[in-house]
Amino acid sequence: MEEGGVALLKQLTQILSDQLIDEVGYVHPSQLAKLHEGSTHVDNAVADPSVFWCGEHKLAISTQALVPLYNSAKSSFFSSHQTLLGKSKHSFHGSGINERFQELLSLTRVVVVLNPAFKTAWDARKCIFGILSVVSPLQELQLSSLVLSFNPKSEDAWAHRRWTICSSVESLFSHQIPEHLLQEEFKLVAMIADRSRMNFCAWRHCCWLVQWMSPVQMLQELQTWKSWAQLHVAESSCFHFRRCIFEKLLTDECPLVKVKDAWLEELNWIKKLIKLYIGREALWMHQRFLFFLWVHYFKPTDPAESIGHPFPLVEISFANSCIESCGDDEDGQRQIAYASTFKLWVLWKCKESSTWFDYSMLKTRELFNIEQLLRSKAAYQKALWEGLYERVKARSDEETC
Amino acid sequence: MGELSIAKHVDYIKSLDKKKDLETVLTEHLRMSGAYWGLTSMDMMGHLEEMDKEAIVSWLLRCQHESGGFSGNIDHDPHVLYTLSAVQILALYDELDVINKDKVAAYISQLQQEDGSFAGDEWGEIDTRFSYCAICCLSLLKRLEKINLTKAVEFVAACKNFDGGFGCTPGGESHAGQIFCCVGALAIGGGLHHVDKDLLGWWLCERQVKSGGLNGRPEKLPDVCYSWWVLSSLVMIDRAHWINKDKLKQFILDCQDKEHGGISDRPDDAVDVFHTYFGIAGLSLLEYEGLKPIDPAYALPVDVVDRIFYSCEKKQPSH
Numbered sequence A: 001m002e003e004g005g006v007a008l009l010k011q012l013t014q015i016l017s018d019q020l021i022d023e024v025g026y027v028h029p030s031q032l033a034k035l036h037e038g039s040t041h042v043d044n045a046v047a048d049p050s051v052f053w054c055g056e057h058k059l060a061i062s063t064q065a066l067v068p069l070y071n072s073a074k075s076s077f078f079s080s081h082q083t084l085l086g087k088s089k090h091s092f093h094g095s096g097i098n099e100r101f102q103e104l105l106s107l108t109r110v111v112v113v114l115n116p117a118f119k120t121a122w123d124a125r126k127c128i129f130g131i132l133s134v135v136s137p138l139q140e141l142q143l144s145s146l147v148l149s150f151n152p153k154s155e156d157a158w159a160h161r162r163w164t165i166c167s168s169v170e171s172l173f174s175h176q177i178p179e180h181l182l183q184e185e186f187k188l189v190a191m192i193a194d195r196s197r198m199n200f201c202a203w204r205h206c207c208w209l210v211q212w213m214s215p216v217q218m219l220q221e222l223q224t225w226k227s228w229a230q231l232h233v234a235e236s237s238c239f240h241f242r243r244c245i246f247e248k249l250l251t252d253e254c255p256l257v258k259v260k261d262a263w264l265e266e267l268n269w270i271k272k273l274i275k276l277y278i279g280r281e282a283l284w285m286h287q288r289f290l291f292f293l294w295v296h297y298f299k300p301t302d303p304a305e306s307i308g309h310p311f312p313l314v315e316i317s318f319a320n321s322c323i324e325s326c327g328d329d330e331d332g333q334r335q336i337a338y339a340s341t342f343k344l345w346v347l348w349k350c351k352e353s354s355t356w357f358d359y360s361m362l363k364t365r366e367l368f369n370i371e372q373l374l375r376s377k378a379a380y381q382k383a384l385w386e387g388l389y390e391r392v393k394a395r396s397d398e399e400t401c
Numbered sequence B: 001m002g003e004l005s006i007a008k009h010v011d012y013i014k015s016l017d018k019k020k021d022l023e024t025v026l027t028e029h030l031r032m033s034g035a036y037w038g039l040t041s042m043d044m045m046g047h048l049e050e051m052d053k054e055a056i057v058s059w060l061l062r063c064q065h066e067s068g069g070f071s072g073n074i075d076h077d078p079h080v081l082y083t084l085s086a087v088q089i090l091a092l093y094d095e096l097d098v099i100n101k102d103k104v105a106a107y108i109s110q111l112q113q114e115d116g117s118f119a120g121d122e123w124g125e126i127d128t129r130f131s132y133c134a135i136c137c138l139s140l141l142k143r144l145e146k147i148n149l150t151k152a153v154e155f156v157a158a159c160k161n162f163d164g165g166f167g168c169t170p171g172g173e174s175h176a177g178q179i180f181c182c183v184g185a186l187a188i189g190g191g192l193h194h195v196d197k198d199l200l201g202w203w204l205c206e207r208q209v210k211s212g213g214l215n216g217r218p219e220k221l222p223d224v225c226y227s228w229w230v231l232s233s234l235v236m237i238d239r240a241h242w243i244n245k246d247k248l249k250q251f252i253l254d255c256q257d258k259e260h261g262g263i264s265d266r267p268d269d270a271v272d273v274f275h276t277y278f279g280i281a282g283l284s285l286l287e288y289e290g291l292k293p294i295d296p297a298y299a300l301p302v303d304v305v306d307r308i309f310y311s312c313e314k315k316q317p318s319h
Ligand SMILES: [Zn+2]
Pocket: B223, B224, B225, B226, B265, B275
């Protein structure tokens, strides 16, 4: 078994020396056989066909060979790592030292492809990056993309990406991310988010990129991602990315009227989606955020400006119209619960920020409505609704005293 | 209501070290955390003495590096995640004196950044998870004065979102696991006043879905590990009475493998030590009979935490 592992490791190292490989998959031996049957040409003739299939820069590895392969890769990696980067490392002047670092680099490549969570191998690359000048940022980004192609939630692959970008931003790009690199990163996230739903790490990457963006780019990305979001209304993280942009715009030197325009557009858009896709939590969460923005940034300072149509009342009627128009199926029940919770949010935020508009009448009526609805539609959360209801009432009572 | 199959879970955890399957091989790099999850579960169930303490502690010491930090296994690089796990294991065993505490504290304090945040290791990734690890670990070592705690607390507070939750960095999405780390760091670091308890309690309780289980973010499926992250946070901010405890208890019990032991993320999925620990810890917070109570901030049995913070004061009554 061990001997077999060594031979397989050699083959895999050789296959992966092709830097153009952009996809790896782990497949059952029977699937592997089918792949071989179905293809006339294979990229790598020396590789054991019962373990590997390689064509058009795509690599398939049999799950059955993983344990011996991994064990063998791990021990080769550790012995090379120990000599070159470990405590008792030799000086970097020895002859052939470049070749030995290259060898360690290929081993790290094999190790992270077999186990993307093997952080010590990713970090060995970062070490070598600092010692030699042979490693290119492009190569690091490619390896990260390759790993993300089969393990889109690999935290270490995402972190390696951020590290690579940060180190090159400092040395190569004079503290700015060039537009084309930014777009490449967004393209990657879109591709991964399509295949891997609810991918926290992928969206974290988008939020991380926001720090490098100008207000113009941010407003542009809000537009660009709209169609994606519309097709994935349950992707809370995608809406969080939008929130991240709004918050950044509000702290940047972007004129407030521009942000307000974007906010208004967002508000109309999200309301349309709420009416179209019934009972989606992510949409209602976003709606809460937009109301929060109004309270903190867009509330008119002069009460006279919104006489007749105070914004909180507009929002309450929107929620009411959602409640009235939906059926008694499960989606409808969720819609009613979210809309009622949203009304509670509106009252809560108005009270919290001592919003001037007089809502005492509304408050009494709405609190009663909310209580009725929440208890009947989301009964299993009774303790929460009772708790929150008590808090809002307590806050209102303080006010009347 | 079904019962917790303690005897089966004890057997399951004891069997883990003998396994050689792919799953085990691929998770060797985080064995330190695996050991912490397994041992803490054993302690909560009252069976810690059945584990080979000597072998575990001597292996653990081999994972310490020159820098003072610990790695997830021998030969791997050190990281603050595994440094906390190692210290927690030593706390469980009342063996914190076998390490040079100042050295561990020095490793952690050099990870603190200008803005108060913490890197996980020398490569500089920033995350509030690492803030929690650093603060929790230094508190257990009684070395909190080695860092700028005010700045550390301020950084965590800066990661608060409009919904009352917390993210991994300022502007990061609210996530129940991240919230546990932030609330835990604030609780230990004396910064709980930064939390809007009603608002956060609201968001956390909305994580409960119809089946009784908790998810970690809107629209996600319930998962046993969030029983711990959500519930411990709710306990720390005094809002645990807002959750439907009976339904949650039932959900966790339904995730047991009653035949072979262990707990999975959702009913009928494959078990692992991670979800076994979080399931048992969740039940412990729900005051399940037969389990030791667990401390929501330190993630260690209450008697272990009490021993660290109160017993030496008894020994030295001189101030
Ligand atoms: Zn889980």
